[in-house]
Amino acid sequence: MSLTPPTTKNILRPASHLLDKLAELRLHGRKALAVLLDPDDFEPARLRHLLQLTQQYPVDFFLVGGSLVLTEHQAALIALLKAEAPQVPVLLFPSHALHVDPAADGILLLSLISGRNPDFLIGQHVVAAPRLRQSGLQLLPTGYMLVDSGRPTTASYISGTAPLPHDKPGIAAATAMAGEQLGLRLMYLDGGSGAQQPVSAAMISAVRQAVEVPLIVGGGLNTGEKIYEALAAGADMVVIGNHLERDPDFLATATAALRTADLTD
Secondary structure: OOOOOOOOOOOOOOOHHHHHHHHHHHHOOOOEEEEEEOHHHOOHHHHHHHHHHHHHOOOOEEEEOOOOOOHHHHHHHHHHHHHHOOOOOEEEOOOOHHHOOOOOOEEEEEEEOOOOOHHHHHHHHHHHHHHHHHHOOEEEEEEEEEEOOOOOOHHHHHHOOOOEOOOOHHHHHHHHHHHHHOOOOEEEEEOOOOOOOOOOHHHHHHHHHHOOOOEEEEOOOOOHHHHHHHHHHOOOEEEEOHHHHHOOOHHHHHHHHHHHHHHHO
């Protein structure tokens, strides 16, 4: 494997662009909404319906990823997003080094700081580093924290880590603070796919007070009230996925909660 210095063709696009967008939204008190799409559940007809809805109910980012991703499905999904909704940035939400795809705009470079599995703290990053250098993707170094959501999740199983206790906001705050001190640029609190309950408002608030970087929250946000509570507690961006796959019209509810949070912030 060659680790030669980058040429003009593979120099990374400035990482600050998408990070600046999130920071600017926060500076102006505006909340953001991201839709998480799993390539393994990719159905073109259903996705096109969802993309039509985003014309009326805009989203800020698409996240593409899942715990078990087939590369060919991911490429087809990104291609459709770029063709049908080119104005919305596409960010990879990887669970493995093989999920790097230069067709996206950026990648949440996740470090699973809630766990103690070295493979998801640095191991996968080492494997992916040469491909990332050549990809031109904007890198968004992210402290990823799994939170107990009342049931075992695919993310905790695949990563081989225990989630943060649901009722221990102080542990989450200290974990996020350590991640920020290590130079991570975003924090992501996640109940995981299929979460029975969302991350608590108390934990979101504790993390928000502990760090200056933008805070993303996902998992279990299956009602407008839960989305609003997460945003009111201090989330800068919420992520919806599973519930939207079952009910694409939920996007209207999500954007309404977002607007309410913007007005009351």
